[in-house]
Amino acid sequence: MMVILEWLSGLCLLLGGVLCITGGVGLLRMPDFFSRVHASGVTETLAAPLLLSGLLLQMELSLDSVKVIMILILVLATNPTATHAMAKATLHGGQRPLEFANDKDIGGDGLSKP
Amino acid sequence: MLTVAIVAIMVTMFLALIRTFLGPTEYDRMLAANSFGTKTVLLIALGGHALSWHSFLDVALLYALVNFVGTIAVMRFFEYSNASEERDDPGAAA
Numbered sequence: 001m002m003v004i005l006e007w008l009s010g011l012c013l014l015l016g017g018v019l020c021i022t023g024g025v026g027l028l029r030m031p032d033f034f035s036r037v038h039a040s041g042v043t044e045t046l047a048a049p050l051l052l053s054g055l056l057l058q059m060e061l062s063l064d065s066v067k068v069i070m071i072l073i074l075v076l077a078t079n080p081t082a083t084h085a086m087a088k089a090t091l092h093g094g095q096r097p098l099e100f101a102n103d104k105d106i107g108g109d110g111l112s113k114p
Numbered sequence: 115m116l117t118v119a120i121v122a123i124m125v126t127m128f129l130a131l132i133r134t135f136l137g138p139t140e141y142d143r144m145l146a147a148n149s150f151g152t153k154t155v156l157l158i159a160l161g162g163h164a165l166s167w168h169s170f171l172d173v174a175l176l177y178a179l180v181n182f183v184g185t186i187a188v189m190r191f192f193e194y195s196n197a198s199e200e201r202d203d204p205g206a207a208a
Contacts, residue, residue: 010115017122020153024129027149033141036133040149051119051156055163058116067171071159071178075152078182082148085186089193090141 005057012054019047032098033090041083048075116164120157127153144188151181 026039052072059065130153133146155178162170 013115013119017119020122020126024126027133028129037145044152055160064168064171071175074178082182082185085189086145089189092193
């Protein structure tokens with residue numbers, strides 16, 4: 001049983017680490033802000049629960065694991081919200097996705113969807 | 115495997131830091147800073163377990179809260195900064 005938990009925890013940690021680096025490379029290499037926010041937001045939202053559940057499988061059940069579950073819920077709730085707020089603020093601020101860079105009338109106030 | 119995950123998080127933090135310095139707009143910098151903050155939460159949680167210093171989990175919980183509130187606050191501050199400048203130009207012409 002312990003061996004299975006150990007392997008499962010290792011798998012979660014490895015997958016989370018790989019996703020983490022993928023998000024970092026996407027954040028660095030993508031061409032414009034909206035693709036960067038996509039790369040960073042999507043991978044972070046999956047990498048953080050994978051890493052935290054990998055950590056959770058290694059600890060014995062106590063108050064600490066409740067704290068890890070609280071961090072997990074908090075990250076899952078706040079990370080997509082922050083990503084959405086950043087993309088909306090950027091659209092309001094006058095930036096456009098690369099594909100629509102020449103269309104001036106797309107969402108003039110940033111409210112209407114392209 | 116815990117060490118591998120910690121090294122991966124630190125590599126990602128370094129990449130996010132490069133984007134923070136390079137970022138053409140302030141939005142890019144804020145995105146990279148938010149990503150850096152989330153990775154810091156994960157690093158504190160995993161590192162606290164690796165060092166068996168269990169009170170680090172409280173720090174990670176607090177850091178997650180502060181990171182979210184800070185990102186939302188800075189984004190509210192930036193949200194209309196460029197649009198108001200664009201709106202000022204036609205007003206000045208008319």
